[in-house]
Amino acid sequence: MTTETDDRGRIYLSKELRDRHGERFRVVDLPSRIVLVPVDDDPLHAVRERVGSTFEEKDIDDLRDDARAAIAEETRRETTEESDA
Incomplete structure (x- = not known):
């Protein structure tokens, strides 16, 4: 399929x-081309469908808090390793 911008x-x-892939896309700018990646209307629901019951008991706030805690811990470890060197 070929298309042009207006x-x-x-x-x-x-x-x-649009029926097959939806109405929302992320534009990925690569060195040699751009790629449109479909974005689910409910990304959390899409993740749950793909990973099964892994996140079943957690809502978006719990997942965000867990991710922030993991990043903080990783940063703390890296900072400690750099100061020990």
Whole structure:
């Protein structure tokens, strides 16, 4: 499929593509091309479908808090390792 941007930079995607992949896309800018990656309407639901019951008991706030705690711990470890060197 080939498409062009209009005078405002918009790209037309056929109804068939929108029906198959949705209405939201992330634009990934690579050195040699751009890629449109479909974004689920409910990303957390999509993750749960793909990983099964791993996150079943957690809501988005719990997942965010866990991720922030893991990043803080990793940063603390790296900082400690650098000061010990």
